[in-house]
Amino acid sequence: MVENPGASAGARNLRFLNRPRGLAVEADGEGEPRAIAWQGRFRRVTAIHDRWRIDDEWWREEIARLYFEVELEGGRRLTVFRDLVAGGWFLQSYRAPVVTAGPLGAGGRTL
Amino acid sequence: MDFACIQVPWFAIAVARRDDPRLAGRPVVVGGSPEEHAEVTACSAEAMAAGVTPGMSLRRALALCPGAVFLPLAASVIRAEAERLANLLRERSPAVEEVSEGHLHCEVRGLAQLAGMGAGAYLGALQESLAGATGLPVLAGAATTVFAAHAACSALGLGFRVAGEGGRPRQAIVVVPGREREFLAHLPVEVLPVEPAMHQRLRLFGIDRLGQLAGLPLSALQAQFGPAGRRAWELANGRDDARLQPTAAELRVQEEVELPAPAVCLGALLAGSEAALGRAFGSDELRGRAVRIVTWWAGLEDGTRVSRRLALREPTADPRHVLFVLRGKLETLRLPAPAVRVGVELNGVCSEYAHQQLLWAAGQGRRRELDEAIAQLHARAGEALVFRIVEVQPWSRIPERQLALVTYGS
Numbered sequence: 001m002v003e004n005p006g007a008s009a010g011a012r013n014l015r016f017l018n019r020p021r022g023l024a025v026e027a028d029g030e031g032e033p034r035a036i037a038w039q040g041r042f043r044r045v046t047a048i049h050d051r052w053r054i055d056d057e058w059w060r061e062e063i064a065r066l067y068f069e070v071e072l073e074g075g076r077r078l079t080v081f082r083d084l085v086a087g088g089w090f091l092q093s094y095r096a097p098v099v100t101a102g103p104l105g106a107g108g109r110t111l
Numbered sequence: 112m113d114f115a116c117i118q119v120p121w122f123a124i125a126v127a128r129r130d131d132p133r134l135a136g137r138p139v140v141v142g143g144s145p146e147e148h149a150e151v152t153a154c155s156a157e158a159m160a161a162g163v164t165p166g167m168s169l170r171r172a173l174a175l176c177p178g179a180v181f182l183p184l185a186a187s188v189i190r191a192e193a194e195r196l197a198n199l200l201r202e203r204s205p206a207v208e209e210v211s212e213g214h215l216h217c218e219v220r221g222l223a224q225l226a227g228m229g230a231g232a233y234l235g236a237l238q239e240s241l242a243g244a245t246g247l248p249v250l251a252g253a254a255t256t257v258f259a260a261h262a263a264c265s266a267l268g269l270g271f272r273v274a275g276e277g278g279r280p281r282q283a284i285v286v287v288p289g290r291e292r293e294f295l296a297h298l299p300v301e302v303l304p305v306e307p308a309m310h311q312r313l314r315l316f317g318i319d320r321l322g323q324l325a326g327l328p329l330s331a332l333q334a335q336f337g338p339a340g341r342r343a344w345e346l347a348n349g350r351d352d353a354r355l356q357p358t359a360a361e362l363r364v365q366e367e368v369e370l371p372a373p374a375v376c377l378g379a380l381l382a383g384s385e386a387a388l389g390r391a392f393g394s395d396e397l398r399g400r401a402v403r404i405v406t407w408w409a410g411l412e413d414g415t416r417v418s419r420r421l422a423l424r425e426p427t428a429d430p431r432h433v434l435f436v437l438r439g440k441l442e443t444l445r446l447p448a449p450a451v452r453v454g455v456e457l458n459g460v461c462s463e464y465a466h467q468q469l470l471w472a473a474g475q476g477r478r479r480e481l482d483e484a485i486a487q488l489h490a491r492a493g494e495a496l497v498f499r500i501v502e503v504q505p506w507s508r509i510p511e512r513q514l515a516l517v518t519y520g521s
Contacts, residue, residue: 014515014517015516015517017514018511054508056507063509093510095513097506097507098505
C-alpha cells in the first residue's frame with residue numbers, strides 16, 4: 001500500500017486544455033490568412049470555410065478574436081484565430097459551447 | 112472534347128419496347144395495371160401527349176389514355192439494364208457518373224486521340240457500340256464541359272435533330288470547343304438540370320431558349336428563382352466548372368464451397384457455410400473490414416438455387432457472428448432437394464467497426480485496484496502523471512475555458 005502523496009485538490013491542480021498555440025501566419029490586406037506555417041513550412045490557404053468573431057470578458061481583460069476555419073494545400077483543415085486585442089495569430093480547435101449548462105446562457109457576444 | 116453524356120430517353124419504356132417490339136409507336140404506361148392503387152412511374156411520349164405524367168394515379172392515366180398499354184413496374188429488370196449500360200461505359204471510360212437510370216456522364220478526354228480518331232467519329236463509334244451491345248436507342252453528346260455535353264444529348268432526346276450522313280438524324284453530337292455558348296443559345300430550357308416546375312415558369316415568362324435566358328440580368332434570375340436561377344444563368348452562359356463524381360463500384364466478396372456429399376441436414380449446411388464465410392472474411396479485398404449484408408445460397412442437386420439475405424443489425428467482421436445469425440435462418444429452411452454446394456456473398460462493406468469498451472467495466476473492485484496503482488505511480492514519480500478530463504465552463508465561448516485536466520485521485 002502506498003500512502004497518499006498529499007497533493008491538494010482545487011484550482012491549483014487544474015490544467016486547462018486546448019490553450020491557443022502561437023502560429024506564423026501570412027495575412028492579406030484584409031487580415032485574412034493567406035499562408036500558414038505548418039509542419040516546418042508555409043502552406044497556402046486554399047479555402048476559408050468559415051469565420052466567426054468572439055468578444056467576451058470586456059468587463060475585465062477583454063477578449064476579441066476573429067476565428068477562421070481554413071483548408072491548407074494538401075487538404076488539412078485548421079482552426080486559427082487572430083487576437084484583435086494583443087495581435088498575433090494562434091491555432092486552437094473550436095468546440096461549440098454547451099448553451100444550457102451555463103449560468104449566463106451562451107455567455108458573451110458573437111458577431 | 113472532355114466529357115460525354117450518354118442517355119437512353121424514357122429508359123423504362125425503351126427497355127420494354129426492346130423486349131417487345133409490338134409496343135413501338137403505342138402509348139405505354141409503366142407502374143402496374145390500372146386497377147391497382149399505384150402511380151405511373153414512367154410513360155412514353157405518346158402517353159405524355161395524351162396528358163399522362165409520371166406520379167399520376169394509374170386510374171387517371173387510363174381515363175386520359177384508354178388505348179395505353181399498362182406494364183408492371185419491373186424495377187429490378189430496369190435496374191439491371193441500367194447497371195449493364197453503366198458497366199459497358201466503364202469499360203470505355205475511366206470515370207463514369209450515373210445521374211439516373213439510363214443517364215450517364217463520363218470523361219472522354221484524350222480517348223479519341225488514343226483511338227486515332229476524330230472527336231465526332233469517336234463519339235459516333237461509342238454511341239453505336241453501346242446501342243449495339245444493349246439494343247437500346249442510345250444518344251450521346253460530348254463537349255468541353257459537363258453541362259454542354261448533357262445539353263447536347265438532352266436536346267437529341269427532346270427531338271432536336273441534326274442531319275448526319277445520308278440525311279439520317281444523328282444520334283451523337285460533339286459541341287465545337289469555344290462555341291459552347293453559341294450552341295447552347297438555340298436549345299430549349301428543358302435541357303437545364305433544374306426542377307420541372309422551373310422549366311414551366313421559364314416558359315410562362317416567355318423564355319423558351321437558353322439564349323434568351325443568358326441575355327437576362329443575373330440579379331433578375333436570382334430574384335425569381337434563388338440559387339437555381341443563378342446556376343441556370345451560369346450554365347446558359349457556358350460557365351460550368353462541374354466535375355464528375357464517379358460512382359465507386361460496390362465491393363462484393365463471394366465464396367462457394369462444394370459439399371463432400373449432397374446434404375439436407377443443418378449440420379452439413381452450417382459446416383459448408385462456415386468454411387465459405389471463413390474464406391470470404393479472410394479475403395484480401397476485405398482486409399478486416401466489416402460487412403452489413405450477407406447473402407447465403409445453396410446450389411441444389413436439381414440445378415435450382417435457394418438463397419437467403421441477412422441484413423445485420425450491426426456491421427461485423429466476425430464470421431462466427433454471421434454464422435450465429437445464419438443458423439437461425441437455416442433452422443427453419445426446408446430444402447426441396449439436397450444441396451451440393453453452399454456459398455456466401457458479402458456486401459455493404461464499411462470500415463472497421465467496434466464498440467468502445469469501458470475502462471471500468473469489471474466493476475468497483477477493479478476500480479479500486481486501478482486507483483491504488485495510480486496512487487503508487489504518482490508516489491514513485493513524485494508528480495502527477497495520470498489525469499482526468501473535467502468540464503470546467505462548458506458554456507464558455509472561449510475554448511480554453513471549457514475543459515481542464517485534474518490530477519487523478521485529487
